[in-house]
Amino acid sequence: MTSEKSGADILVEALTDLGVEVVFGYPGGAVLPIYDAIFKQGKIRHILVRQEGGAAHAAEGYARSTGKPGVVLVTSGPGATNVVTGLADALMDSIPIVVITGQVPTQLIGTDAFQEADTVGITRHCTKHNYLVQDPARLGAIVHEAFHIATSGRPGPVVIDLPKDVQIASARYEKPTAPLQHKTYRPQTKADAAQIAEAVAMLAAAERPILYTGGGIINAGPAASEALRELQALTGAPVTSTLMGLGAYPATGDAWLGMLGMHGTYEANMAMNQADLILCLGARFDDRVTGRLDAFSPLSKKVHVDIDRSSINKNVRVDLGIVADVGSAITDMITAWKACGHRAADTAEWQSRIAGWRARKSLSFPASDHEIMPQQAVKRLYELTRHLDPVITTEVGQHQMWAAQHFGFDAPNRWLTSGGLGTMGYGLPASIGAQVAYPGRLVIGISGDASVMMNIQEMSTATQYRLPIKIFILNNQYMGMVRQWQELIYASRYSESYSEALPDFVKLAEAYGWTGMRIEQPGDLDDGIAAMLAAEGPVMVDCRVAQLANCFPMIPSGAAHTEMILHAEEVIGEASDEAKALV
Amino acid sequence: MQMTEQAAERHTLSIVVDNEAGILARIAGMFTARGYNISSLTVADITEDHAVSRITIVTYGPPAVIDQIIAQLDRLIPVHRVTDLTDLGPHVERELALVKVAGTGDHRIEALRLAEVYRARVVDSTIASFVFEVTGNPEKIDKFCELMREVGLVEVARTGIAALSRGREAA
Numbered sequence: 001m002t003s004e005k006s007g008a009d010i011l012v013e014a015l016t017d018l019g020v021e022v023v024f025g026y027p028g029g030a031v032l033p034i035y036d037a038i039f040k041q042g043k044i045r046h047i048l049v050r051q052e053g054g055a056a057h058a059a060e061g062y063a064r065s066t067g068k069p070g071v072v073l074v075t076s077g078p079g080a081t082n083v084v085t086g087l088a089d090a091l092m093d094s095i096p097i098v099v100i101t102g103q104v105p106t107q108l109i110g111t112d113a114f115q116e117a118d119t120v121g122i123t124r125h126c127t128k129h130n131y132l133v134q135d136p137a138r139l140g141a142i143v144h145e146a147f148h149i150a151t152s153g154r155p156g157p158v159v160i161d162l163p164k165d166v167q168i169a170s171a172r173y174e175k176p177t178a179p180l181q182h183k184t185y186r187p188q189t190k191a192d193a194a195q196i197a198e199a200v201a202m203l204a205a206a207e208r209p210i211l212y213t214g215g216g217i218i219n220a221g222p223a224a225s226e227a228l229r230e231l232q233a234l235t236g237a238p239v240t241s242t243l244m245g246l247g248a249y250p251a252t253g254d255a256w257l258g259m260l261g262m263h264g265t266y267e268a269n270m271a272m273n274q275a276d277l278i279l280c281l282g283a284r285f286d287d288r289v290t291g292r293l294d295a296f297s298p299l300s301k302k303v304h305v306d307i308d309r310s311s312i313n314k315n316v317r318v319d320l321g322i323v324a325d326v327g328s329a330i331t332d333m334i335t336a337w338k339a340c341g342h343r344a345a346d347t348a349e350w351q352s353r354i355a356g357w358r359a360r361k362s363l364s365f366p367a368s369d370h371e372i373m374p375q376q377a378v379k380r381l382y383e384l385t386r387h388l389d390p391v392i393t394t395e396v397g398q399h400q401m402w403a404a405q406h407f408g409f410d411a412p413n414r415w416l417t418s419g420g421l422g423t424m425g426y427g428l429p430a431s432i433g434a435q436v437a438y439p440g441r442l443v444i445g446i447s448g449d450a451s452v453m454m455n456i457q458e459m460s461t462a463t464q465y466r467l468p469i470k471i472f473i474l475n476n477q478y479m480g481m482v483r484q485w486q487e488l489i490y491a492s493r494y495s496e497s498y499s500e501a502l503p504d505f506v507k508l509a510e511a512y513g514w515t516g517m518r519i520e521q522p523g524d525l526d527d528g529i530a531a532m533l534a535a536e537g538p539v540m541v542d543c544r545v546a547q548l549a550n551c552f553p554m555i556p557s558g559a560a561h562t563e564m565i566l567h568a569e570e571v572i573g574e575a576s577d578e579a580k581a582l583v
Numbered sequence: 584m585q586m587t588e589q590a591a592e593r594h595t596l597s598i599v600v601d602n603e604a605g606i607l608a609r610i611a612g613m614f615t616a617r618g619y620n621i622s623s624l625t626v627a628d629i630t631e632d633h634a635v636s637r638i639t640i641v642t643y644g645p646p647a648v649i650d651q652i653i654a655q656l657d658r659l660i661p662v663h664r665v666t667d668l669t670d671l672g673p674h675v676e677r678e679l680a681l682v683k684v685a686g687t688g689d690h691r692i693e694a695l696r697l698a699e700v701y702r703a704r705v706v707d708s709t710i711a712s713f714v715f716e717v718t719g720n721p722e723k724i725d726k727f728c729e730l731m732r733e734v735g736l737v738e739v740a741r742t743g744i745a746a747l748s749r750g751r752e753a754a
Contacts, residue, residue, distance in 0.1 A: 124609055125616050129660040132604065149660060184601060185660045310654035313647060 004170035007136045007162070008037035011100065014143040016043050017175045020071050022062060022436055023047070024055035028075025029115060030102030033167035038073075047436055047465060050457035052079050054429040056086020057455065059097045061433025064416045065391050067221060069096040069150050070433060076102045077115030080161070081122065085423055087157045088126040092420025093244060094219055096155035098146050099127075105165040106134060119161045128156030133163070136171035148180045153187025154308040155219055187307060191324035196332045197340075198320055199279070199303045203333070204342040206277035206301075208350045209237040212260065212289075215244030215419065216282015216306065216326045218412045224248070224327030225412045228281065231330050234337050236344035238354055240268035242283045243404055244419040251408030257354070258363070261289040262555050263401040266362035269553075269561040271354055272297050280304040282326035285315040286420070287583075295560030305329045362553045362566055363405050372522050374399065374474045374545040378406040378446065381472060384529045390442040391416065391434045395427040395451025398480035401551045403446040425454030428471060432458055435467040442470070442533070449475040449499050459512040462538045470532050471540045473505060476547045484550045489575040505542035514538040557582035589645030593622075594669040595676060595746050596653065597754060598638040601661035602628045609659055610638055619644065619652050623678075623721075625743040635663065639746050666754040673749040679742045680724045685712040686735030694734045701727045712737070 005013070011034060015023070024047045027035045038046055049055040052074040059070025074083055080101040090097050104113040120132045129149050131142050142160060150158040203209060211232060217224045225248045232239055232255050239249040240260040249256060258265035260272055269291075272278065278300045283289070285304075290296040293315065302318040304311070305326050312321035322329055365375040378399075392407055393416040394400040400417055409415050416434060418426035431445040445452075452473055462469050474480075482497040509516025515535040519528035519542070532539050554565045558579060600606050607626055614621050623641040628634070642652060649667065656665045668674040682703070684694045687710075694713060698705065703717035717727050721744060728739055748754035 120605060121608070124605065125612055154658075182660075184663050308658060310651065310658055312654075314651055314654075317647070 002172050002174055004172055006033065006037070007139050007167040007169055007171065008033040010136070010139050010171060010173040011143060011162070011167070012037045012041055012044065013173060014140045015071065016041070018144065018147050019068075020044055023071045023073050024049055024058040024062070024433065025073030026052050026055060026075065026079060028079050028102060030076035030079075030104060030164050031073060031167070033164065034073060034100070034102070034162070046073075047432070047461065049429065050460050051455065052082035053085055053425065054432070054455050054458040054461065056083040056097065056099065057089070057423070057426045057429035058433035058436070058458070058461075059099075060086060060090055060093075060095045060426070061393060061416050061430030062437045063095050063097055063433075064218075064430070065413050065434040066437045067413060069098055069147060072097060072099040074099070074101055075115065076104055076119070077117045079115075080117055080119040084122060084126060085421075087123055087159065089418050089421040089423045089426065090157040091126050091128065093418065094155045094215060095157070096150040097157045098150050099157060099159045101159060101161045102167075103132070103161045103163040106163045107165070109163065119159065123159045126157070127159050128154075130159035130161065132161045133166050136166050136169040139166065139171065140173035141176070144176055144180055145182065148182065149185060153185070153189075188323050189307065189325040189328055191305070191322050191329040191332055193332070195320060195322045196329065196336050199322060200333050200336040200340060200342065202277055202301055202303060202320065203235055203237070203279060204337070204340070204345065206237075207345060207347065208274060208276040209235060209347070210257075210271050210275040210278055211237050211239045211249075212241075212272065212278050212280045212283055213239060213245045213248050214242040214281065214283025217245055217248040220282065220325055220327030222412055224330060227327055227330040227334060229253070231334055231337075234334065234342075234344060236347055237279070238271055240264070240272065242286070242289055242419070243417060245283060246404060246415045247409035247412045250410035252410055259404050261286075262291070262557075263405065263551055263553065265405075266360045266553055266564060266566060267354055267357035269555065269564055270357045273561040274353065275300045278302045280306075280318070281330065282306060284311045287315070290316060291555045291563075292558050292560045295562070297561075360566065362564075365549070365552075368546060369522055371546045372519065372525055372543060374476065374549050375402050375406055376522070377474060377525060377543050377545060378402045380525050381444065381446070381529055382407045384526065385442060385444065385533065388442045388533075390414065390444050391438065393417065393427040393430040393434065393443070393445045395445075395447045395454070396422045396424045397448045397451055397482075398476075398484060398549075398551045399446055399448040399451070399474040401481075402474070407446070424451040428452060428455050429458045429461075431469040431471065432461055432467055435462075435469050436465065439467075445469060445471040447471050447473045448480060449473055449477060449502055450479040456508075459509075459514060459538070459540070463513045466537060468537050468539075470538070472532070473540065473542050474545045475502070475505070475542050476545050476549065477502060478547060481551070487550065488556070488573075489580060491574040505540055509540035514540050516540050516542070518542045518544065520544045589647060591643045591645055592649065592669070593641065593643055594649050594667055595674065595744065596640045596642060596656070597666045597668050597746060598640065598656055599663040600636050600638060601663070602634055602636040603661055606636065606661055607638070609661070610640075610656065613655055613659065614642075614652075617655060619648065623743040625745050639744055641744055666748070668746050668748055668754065671748055671754055674746055674754075675749060676720050676744050676746040677718060678721050678724050678744050679716065679718045680728065681706070681740045682715045682717060682728060682731055683712060683737040683739070684715065684731050684735045685737050687711055690734040694731065697727070697730050697734070703727065
C-alpha cells in the first residue's frame with residue numbers, strides 16, 4: 001500500500017509520471033501548497049511568467065513546437081481569468097494544454113471569498129473539458145484523465161480547478177498501470193475502410209484534384225506530414241494549406257500552391273474554385289478559407305477527413321465525411337491507392353491552368369529603395385535564416401499574413417501562430433514556450449508594433465531564463481490590419497488605429513537586458529538581420545517598414561474566391577453596410 | 584448551398600450523460616453559445632446509483648442544424664450517447680402539467696367535466712378553485728390549457744417532455 005500524501009504532492013507526482021518537464025506559471029495564495037511541492041522536487045522546471053496570460057500562450061508555443069501538452073499553473077480568481085484568452089485560443093486551434101488553477105477552499109466556494117472566481121463556469125465553453133476537484137482521492141486519476149483528453153482526439157485545453165483544502169488534504173496516489181479507458185470519451189481515430197476506398201476512388205477519378213490541408217496534420221504528428229507528401233507524390237495533386245497547416249507540405253515542393261483563403265495566393269484560391277475534387281485533410285472550412293459560402297468551389301466533389309465529427313458538414317456540405325485521425329487516414333489512403341493499382345491521373349491540363357494562375361505572381365509587391373517593404377523584410381528574414389531551420393512565431397495582423405505568405409516552411413511544428421481566435425499578444429510568450437522546449441534552436445517572433453505591446457511584460461521572462469528569442473518587429477506605427485480595413489472599407493478614416501506613443505523599442509530592449517537594434521533603410525536590412533542572428537541572448541529588432549503598405553492578395557469578407565483583390569489599385573474606398581457587417 | 588435554406592423541423596433528442604456537477608450548464612450552454620433553440624428540456628437521473636442522467640431536449644432547426652447539434656452534443660466529454668428520437672421513428676412523448684382553475688357555478692362544473700374528458704385528476708381543491716394534474720403528449724396539454732382558459736385558468740406549471748423510443752430495445 002502506498003502511503004498518503006498531500007493533494008499538492010499528488011499533483012506534482014502525477015505530472016512527473018505523465019512526463020511533464022516544464023510548467024509555465026505564476027504563484028498566488030490559492031496555489032501556495034503546490035508551489036511548495038514544486039520547491040521540494042527536482043524534476044519539473046517552473047518558468048515564471050509576468051502575467052498569467054503569458055503562461056497560457058507560452059504553453060501553447062511549447063505544445064505546438066513539440067507536439068507535447070503544455071502545462072500551466074496559476075492561482076484562483078484573477079490568475080484563472082487571465083488565462084481565459086489562452087484557453088479560447090487553444091480551443092480554436094486545437095492545441096493541447098492542461099491548465100491547473102488554484103481555487104478558494106471548498107467551504108468558501110460560493111461566498112465571494114477573496115480571489116474567488118467561478119473558474120469552471122467561466123471556462124466551460126472555452127475548454128475541451130474542465131474539472132473542479134472536490135475529493136483528493138480522485139485527484140491523481142483526474143490529472144491523468146485531463147492529459148488524456150487534452151492530447152487525444154481533437155486536442156484542446158483542459159482546466160483542473162483545485163481548491164486549496166484539496167491541495168492540503170491527504171490521499172493515496174498510484175501511477176495508473178493500464179492505458180486510460182474513459183467511460184464516455186472514445187475518439188474515433190481509425191477510418192472506416194469502405195470510406196477510405198471511396199475517397200481513393202474519387203481521387204483516382206478526379207481530373208482537377210486539390211489537397212486542402214490544415215492544422216490537423218500538424219496535430220497528427222510529423223509522420224502525418226510524411227504521409228501527406230507520399231500521398232501527393234502518388235496522386236500528383238497540388239497542395240494548398242490553411243494558416244494552421246503550414247509546414248505539413250514543404251513550401252519548396254513543386255506541388256505547393258501556397259496558403260489559401262483571405263490572404264492566400266491567387267493560384268491556391270483559383271484552384272480551389274475550379275477543382276473537381278477537394279480532399280480536405282484536417283482543416284475545417286473556416287470563413288477565412290471559404291469566402292462567400294454559396295460561391296465556394298462550386299464544381300467540386302468534397303471529401304473531408306476530420307477527427308471531430310462536428311467539423312464535418314458544419315460550414316460546407318461535403319460528399320464524403322470521414323471521421324478519423326488524419327495521419328492514420330492518409331496512411332490508409334496510400335495503402336488503398338497502391339492496392340488498387342491506381343496511377344496518378346493525367347493532370348497536364350490542370351497543371352497548365354495552375355501555371356497560368358501562378359504566373360499572376362499574386363505575392364509580388366511594389367519595390368522601394370527609400371523605405372523597407374514589410375514583405376521584403378520577411379522575405380529576407382526567410383532567405384537569411386532558412387538554413388538554420390528556425391521556429392517562427394507571430395502575433396496577429398498584417399505581419400502575420402506577410403509571414404505566412406513570404407516565409408516558407410518545409411517541416412511541421414516550425415510555425416506557431418494564433419489562427420482561429422486571432423490573439424494579439426500570442427507571439428512573444430509563444431516564442432518563450434518554443435525556446436524553453438528547444439534551448440538551442442533559433443526562435444524568431446515576427447511581430448507588429450501594436451501586437452508586441454499586448455504581452456510586452458514577458459520580455460522579462462526571457463531575460464530571467466536567458467532565452468535567446470529574436471523578436472523582429474515590422475514597425476509601421478499602425479495596427480496595420482485595422483488600418484488596412486479602414487482604408488478599404490471606411491474611406492481611410494483611421495479611427496484609433498495609429499500606434500501613438502510607442503516606446504523606443506531599442507531602449508526598451510536594453511532596459512530588459514536584451515539587445516535592441518533598429519533597421520531603417522532597405523540597404524541595412526540584410527546586415528541588420530545578420531546582426532540579430534549574431535547577437536547572443538534575446539534580441540528585439542525595431543524594423544521600420546513602409547507605414548501604409550497593405551497586405552494583398554485579399555479576398556474581402558463575404559466575397560468569392562474569384563473576387564480576389566490582387567493589388568491596391570483595385571480597391572474601392574467605402575463598402576456597403578452589408579459588407580461592413582462581416583468580420 | 585447554404586444550409587439555412589432548409590425548413591426547420593422539430594426534433595426530440597434523448598441525451599444520456601454522466602450525472603456530474605455542471606452537466607446541465609454544459610449542455611444548455613452549448614445550445615446558447617451556438618445559437619440553437621431549446622423548446623423543452625427535462626433532466627433526471629435514471630440509474631439506481633444516480634450516476635447517469637437522461638436529458639430530453641426538444642429543439643427546432645433545419646436538418647443540417649439538427650445534425651450539427653447532435654455532433655456538438657456528442658463531443659462533450661460526459662455525454663454517453665445522443666439519440667434523435669424523431670429520426671429514429673416511433674417514440675412516446677409525455678408531459679405532465681398542473682393547471683389551476685378558479686371559478687364558481689357553471690364554470691366550475693364545466694372545468695370538472697372537461698377534466699374528466701382529458702383524464703385530468705383533481706389534486707387540490709377549494710370552494711372556488713381546482714388544481715388539475717394532466718398527463719399526455721404536448722398537444723393534449725396545450726389543448727387542455729386552452730379549454731381551461733375559457734373557464735377560469737389561473738396558472739400552469741408544465742414539466743417539459745420526457746420521451747422514449749417504442750419497442751423493446753433501448754435507443
